[in-house]
Amino acid sequence: MLPSILEALAKIALLIGALMTAAAYLVLVERWIAAWIQDRLGPNRVGIPLTKIRLFGLGQPIADGVKFLCKEEFTPRHVDKFLYFLAPVTMFAAAIVVFAAIPFGSVLPPDALPASWGLKQPIPLLAAPALDVGAIYVFAVGGIAVYGVVLGGWASNSKYSFFGGLRSGAQLISYELPLSLGILGVVLASGSLRLDVIIAQQAGSGLWNLFLQPLGFVVFCVAGFAEAARLPFDLPEAEQELVGGYHTEYSGIKLMMYLVADFLHMISAAFLIVILFLGGWHLWGLTDGTNGPAGDLVTWPVAVLRVIVLLGKVMVVILFFMLARWSWPRFRFDQLMSLGWKLMIPLGIVNLVTVAVWAEYGDRIASWLGLPTGWQGAGMAAVGGIALLICWLVATLADPAAADNRPRRQPRHSMLDGEESYPS
Amino acid sequence: MKPNDQNIEWMSPPRLGLAGKSYLLLFLQGLTTTLRHLLSPKKTVQSPEVRHEIPDPLIYRGVHRLNRDEQGRVKCVACFLCATACPAHCIDIIAAESPWPDREKYPQSFTIDELRCIFCGMCEEACPVDAIELTSLYDLSGKSREEMIFDKQKLLSVYDHTKDAEPMRSGGG
Numbered sequence: 001m002l003p004s005i006l007e008a009l010a011k012i013a014l015l016i017g018a019l020m021t022a023a024a025y026l027v028l029v030e031r032w033i034a035a036w037i038q039d040r041l042g043p044n045r046v047g048i049p050l051t052k053i054r055l056f057g058l059g060q061p062i063a064d065g066v067k068f069l070c071k072e073e074f075t076p077r078h079v080d081k082f083l084y085f086l087a088p089v090t091m092f093a094a095a096i097v098v099f100a101a102i103p104f105g106s107v108l109p110p111d112a113l114p115a116s117w118g119l120k121q122p123i124p125l126l127a128a129p130a131l132d133v134g135a136i137y138v139f140a141v142g143g144i145a146v147y148g149v150v151l152g153g154w155a156s157n158s159k160y161s162f163f164g165g166l167r168s169g170a171q172l173i174s175y176e177l178p179l180s181l182g183i184l185g186v187v188l189a190s191g192s193l194r195l196d197v198i199i200a201q202q203a204g205s206g207l208w209n210l211f212l213q214p215l216g217f218v219v220f221c222v223a224g225f226a227e228a229a230r231l232p233f234d235l236p237e238a239e240q241e242l243v244g245g246y247h248t249e250y251s252g253i254k255l256m257m258y259l260v261a262d263f264l265h266m267i268s269a270a271f272l273i274v275i276l277f278l279g280g281w282h283l284w285g286l287t288d289g290t291n292g293p294a295g296d297l298v299t300w301p302v303a304v305l306r307v308i309v310l311l312g313k314v315m316v317v318i319l320f321f322m323l324a325r326w327s328w329p330r331f332r333f334d335q336l337m338s339l340g341w342k343l344m345i346p347l348g349i350v351n352l353v354t355v356a357v358w359a360e361y362g363d364r365i366a367s368w369l370g371l372p373t374g375w376q377g378a379g380m381a382a383v384g385g386i387a388l389l390i391c392w393l394v395a396t397l398a399d400p401a402a403a404d405n406r407p408r409r410q411p412r413h414s415m416l417d418g419e420e421s422y423p424s
Numbered sequence: 425m426k427p428n429d430q431n432i433e434w435m436s437p438p439r440l441g442l443a444g445k446s447y448l449l450l451f452l453q454g455l456t457t458t459l460r461h462l463l464s465p466k467k468t469v470q471s472p473e474v475r476h477e478i479p480d481p482l483i484y485r486g487v488h489r490l491n492r493d494e495q496g497r498v499k500c501v502a503c504f505l506c507a508t509a510c511p512a513h514c515i516d517i518i519a520a521e522s523p524w525p526d527r528e529k530y531p532q533s534f535t536i537d538e539l540r541c542i543f544c545g546m547c548e549e550a551c552p553v554d555a556i557e558l559t560s561l562y563d564l565s566g567k568s569r570e571e572m573i574f575d576k577q578k579l580l581s582v583y584d585h586t587k588d589a590e591p592m593r594s595g596g597g
Contacts, residue, residue: 033462039465039466040468317546323455323458323462327451330452396447
């Protein structure tokens with residue numbers, strides 16, 4: 001009993017420490033990438049204090065943090081005090097609690113703990129290891145984030161915050177659906193809600209869900225971007241329109257909680273994309289295999305290598321998030337809604353149906369086609385690819401997301417008749 | 425103006441072609457643009473260790489200077505044209521009778537409030553004797569507002585400081 005509690009506490013401490021550091025340094029990475037894309041150098045001055053050593057600006061996050069802590073924390077007089085305080089805390093807590101169910105590696109060998117503790121099981125690198133509803137937990141807790149945003153927008157009692165919160169509420173709720181549809185396909189194919197089992201299954205077959213369900217991957221990625229409120233879906237805090245959106249009236253450490261929560265959302269979205277679709281810690285030829293029946297296959301090098309592969313993949317996805325920020329212009333709000341409701345949800349349903357049909361009749365179709373045994377995966381990949389291609393063509397030709405919402409006008413000649421006709 | 429006014433020309437945004445509707449081509453276009461810039465050489469100048477390169481110091485509009493003639497006297501004849509031309513009203517001249525026989529007046533005091541100046545160069549344009557000029561010194565700083573009000577001595581010293589690098593535009597002294 002006691003060892004398992006200590007083990008859990010150690011993992012939680014490790015996780016929170018690593019996440020806070022990662023969020024701080026990702027801010028630096030984001031600023032670097034933003035600068036490089038704009039042909040600038042980015043922060044490269046702050047190094048060790050009181051010396052001339054610069055360390056490529058690696059001291060910048062610490063300086064930023066100190067600045068945030070020392071800044072005046074101003075509470076406007078017109079806010080709802082309780083909710084104003086509660087909102088960033090909700091957002092931050094929801095963002096960090098998600099990581100309880102997200103594996104950050106596979107397992108450690110049992111000899112990671114003293115032998116006197118009598119542990120024979122390998123130690124899963126997951127704060128809540130035996131959570132059978134991992135995927136549901138992640139999405140349920142992730143959905144709480146919208147409370148932080150809406151409460152912050154409401155409690156601030158300012159029009160910019162209000163619109164930001166409203167937009168964000170609509171956006172997050174709209175994109176929960178495609179997000180869930182994307183994950184439903186994966187859950188259906190793997191038959192488990194446990195994220196570590198989903199990874200192990202992809203590692204076992206060597207076929208990542210990216211190849212089996214490319215359509216689901218596209219839907220999940222787009223929805224993940226929107227859920228993390230990253231560009232090109234960052235309407236909740238569109239600077240040009242809404243100043244700072246829902247956190248316009250926040251300052252000091254409360255603002256920092258919002259900003260860190262945003263980065264945590266991005267990290268968790270990247271983790272989910274990697275775990276659900278990019279094979280987790282699996283990489284062909286380097287980290288093959290499963291955890292084994294008792295984890296006896298896992299040696300220290302393998303365990304470390306798997307952590308490195310997983311975190312490396314997550315970093316690549318995060319870099320893509322940051323690159324995407326400067327690559328494509330922001331969607332207009334009605335375009336965002338059209339994309340979510342008219343395109344992403346149908347695509348998610350098509351993916352779900354494809355996966356369901358293949359899960360039920362896949363073996364029969366494969367034998368009917370004369371595929372050799374063991375080639376079911378390839379068949380699924382082909383079906384998924386065809387589904388993606390067809391959907392892409394249909395979406396291109398039909399273009400359901402395009403909508404002209406402007407007021408209609410009379411044809412020019414009828415206006416010249418002198419009658420009082422207004423655009424209807 | 426009513427919505428059906430004939431003077432209103434209603435515009436429609438250009439319709440997306442197939443390439444635009446398919447998202448993919450524009451997606452790749454955006455990505456290649458950012459990737460290209462990500463790896464391209466950077467334009468940042470590491471100021472203050474590296475100085476900005478000024479293409480032509482003679483036409484740069486930085487801190488003012490008051491030129492001296494060959495005898496080391498201030499060239500200004502206190503005609504007030506620069507103060508009149510100045511849109512920011514930052515030039516303040518007190519004229520006095522000239523102690524020299526070749527002109528009637530000279531500036532007893534000549535101050536420029538560098539904090540008010542907008543560095544438009546109109547004073548330089550207006551000056552009939554090429555006495556006031558803008559140099560290429562661009563990083564001007566001071567510890568107080570008073571320090572940033574340049575008097576005649578200081579403006580003449582700017583000339584002494586920059587005359588070798590930037591000769592007077594009218595030539596000669």
